[in-house]
Amino acid sequence: MSTAAPSAQPASSQAASGKGLAAYCRGVTKHYGSGSNQVLALRGIDLEIPAGKLTMLVGPSGCGKTTLISVIAGILDRDAGECSVFGRDFSAMGQRERTRYRGENIGFVFQQFNLLPTLNAAENVAVPLMILGEGRAAAVAKGKEYLAQVGLGDRWKSLPSQLSGGQQQRVAIARALVHSPRLIVCDEPTSALDHETGGRVMALLKDVALKNDRALVIVTHDARIFSYADQIAKMDDGRVDQVITGSGITAEARGH
Amino acid sequence: MFFVALKMLTGDRAKFFGIIFGITFASMLITQQASIFVGIMTRTFGFLTDTNQPDLWVMDPKVQFVDDIKPMQDTMLLRVRGVEGVRWAMPLYKGLIQARMENGTFQTCNVVGLDDATLIGGPGEMVEGSLEDLRLADSVIVDQVGAATRLAKPAPGAPRDAEGNIPKDWPRIPLTVGDTLELNDRRAVVVGICKVSRTFQSQPVVYTTYSRATRYAPQQRKLLSFILVKAEQGVDPSILSDRITHQTGLAAYLTKDFIVKTYMYFIKYTGIPINFGISVMLGFLVGTAIAGQTFYNFTLDNLKQFGALKAMGASNGRLLAMILLQALVVGVLGYGIGVGVGSSFAILSKNSELAFRLVWQTLVVTGVAVTFICILASLLSIQKVIRLEPAIVFKG
Incomplete structure (x- = not known):
């Protein structure tokens, strides 16, 4: 891992400055398959994800971005190395505790939104609260509040099929925030959207998701949204080649 | 989460009704065929139940059933x-x-x-x-x-x-x-x-x-x-x-023993139980196939949704409970409608030649069969969801 831009501020120094780390990975490896079919997806990842910042994982398809966020979010087990989210290691937890911890502390925004097609917008937003045991009425009421925050207060009754792609992604963002997680993980949140809608979604994400020192990790290869990042981790072939911060980000966005 | 499970189940009307149809079909066929079987068997000893004054029926020892008269x-x-x-x-x-x-x-x-x-x-x-x-x-x-x-x-x-x-x-x-x-x-x-x-x-x-x-x-x-x-x-x-x-x-039987002797003769020496057994089994198999396949397809179609729920913190136990609730709902509805339709034969055939007798034991047997169908159907789905890697949601 290296820091490219002179203005780049290493995450560890952010931690030292009191901002704190949301998560970190050291020497993380992960493989799929076995024998001659074995593929090494992560080859010793070192990465720090600062709280209150937007970190982007960028790189070509198959470079290990999705595997890395799956490991960070505790939905895939690593083979080796260290990985901690808010001081807790998923590998040290049992299945039930891990699921609970993930439900309480991590919010997800998926590339294909993954909204439940038979629930209306408010009910979709309320799902993480219901998973955590909150009653339906209270959860849906809170869901409506968060829909209002993403500008869809008047569309709470709409089914996903009645919403545009951008609106569905806003519902997904509200769903990722509703239970006040400390880390939001987004997988290609703009790839299914046009440039203008993608820009609006990113602005919204940055505006609402980074409140309260929340950390935001976005996997993307959409260079149009690089400028929204506070830190960009460039990945290739299972490694983080470069971490770019500060003015280096502007240069990276222009370069694409 | 049961609310989410029910919404998922009823959201796709075609699949929802498809599953219910399968279970209804099985339930109706089992109830109807079993009731006709019971009706026919009852006819074999109807004369004995009509003649209720004596404690014992005395006859030639070679008599095998009530219509097998061997005069004395x-x-x-x-x-x-x-x-x-x-x-x-x-x-x-x-x-x-x-x-x-x-x-x-x-x-x-x-x-x-x-x-x-x-x-x-x-x-x-x-x-x-x-x-x-x-x-x-x-x-x-x-x-x-x-x-x-x-x-x-x-x-x-x-x-x-x-x-x-x-x-x-x-x-x-x-x-x-x-x-x-x-x-x-x-x-x-x-x-x-x-x-x-x-x-x-x-x-x-x-x-x-x-x-x-x-x-x-x-x-x-x-x-x-x-x-x-x-x-x-x-x-x-x-x-x-x-x-x-x-x-x-001479042979002397209590009325209830003569009844058993009579219908056991028909069960043993006629093809009636086999023929009706095949119909009942067919209803069970067709119902299982339709309901199981549709329910499994329903789960497969929702696999990504289950993956998303899993990623968002829903435990396997909770997803299991959701699937079982879905199976329970379609089971109860299918059973109710099937038994209702099957029972309507009792009303329609009241004054006809059709031998139809619905007894509570038939309802229990049908209920057990429907439960078995639902368990079979949901088992396939459950193992798929339990084994599901939540990382599936990150695959575009």
Whole structure:
């Protein structure tokens, strides 16, 4: 891992400055398959994800971005190395505790939104609260509040099929925030959207998701949204080649 | 989360109704076929349940079921009466006798001859007339269904051919009190109409006195079909049964044992249970295939949603509960509708030839079958969801 831009501020120094780390990975490896079919997806990842910042994982398809966020979010087990989210290691937890911890502390925004097609917008937003045991009425009421925050207060009754792609992604963002997680993980949140809608979604994400020192990790290869990042981790072939911060980000966005 | 499970289930109407249809089909077919089977089996011993006064049925030891008549000598009646503990013992004739109809055709009737003095063994319910009327000359009592169907008489104004016969297709009306029949060339006057359980062979049942029945019957040396026995008060009928067998060499069965003997004969020596068993099994298999396949497809279609729920913190246990709830809902609905439709046959077939008898045991068996179908269907889905890697949600 290296820091490219002179203005780049290493995450560890952010931690030292009191901002704190949301998560970190050291020497993380992960493989799929076995024998001659074995593929090494992560080859010793070192990465720090600062709280209150937007970190982007960028790189070509198959470079290990999705595997890395799956490991960070505790939905895939690593083979080796260290990985901690808010001081807790998923590998040290049992299945039930891990699921609970993930439900309480991590919010997800998926590339294909993954909204439940038979629930209306408010009910979709309320799902993480219901998973955590909150009653339906209270959860849906809170869901409506968060829909209002993403500008869809008047569309709470709409089914996903009645919403545009951008609106569905806003519902997904509200769903990722509703239970006040400390880390939001987004997988290609703009790839299914046009440039203008993608820009609006990113602005919204940055505006609402980074409140309260929340950390935001976005996997993307959409260079149009690089400028929204506070830190960009460039990945290739299972490694983080470069971490770019500060003015280096502007240069990276222009370069694409 | 149960709310989410139900919304997922009912959201896709086509699949939802598809699953319910599968279970309904299985439930209906199992209920209906099993009820027809029970109905047919009940007909085999209907005569025994209708004749409820005696404690014991005494007969030739070689008799295998109620219609398997092996006549005894009349003197056996006296021997049975002589057994200690017998309160009364009455003769009963049961046999098939041809009745000549007014239009010239013949109809085989199940003629039952009752003890002339006591009329024990008569029908339980009279619709018209009274059992006592059997004491009148040439009198018979005919069962209601037989009177309205097989023994029905030609409507008034019927044309007759040179031999006095009426065309077979001439409309017919039910036999009523006052009408006459010819039983084995002897005159029989209908003095009453009664209600009896349908018989297995669906022949009309004609009650008369024992002495008259033996006159109607073809001449044989032995004519006594059964001896109906009542035990003295305080005497155990089972012990009395053994005593009668020991002292007379005849078989003596409690009514419930004779019922079992009768339907076991039909189960053992006819293909009825196998044929109905195949229908029931077919309903079960088709229902399982439709419901299982649709339910599994429903889960596969929602796999990504389940993956998203898993990623968002839903445990395997909770997803399992969701799937089981979905299976329970479609199971209860399918069972209810299926049993409802199946039961409607009971109402529709009430006055028809269809042997349909719905008993609570059939509902339990159907319920067990439906539960099994739902468990099978949900097991496939459950293992898919349990093994599901939540990382699936990151695959575009």
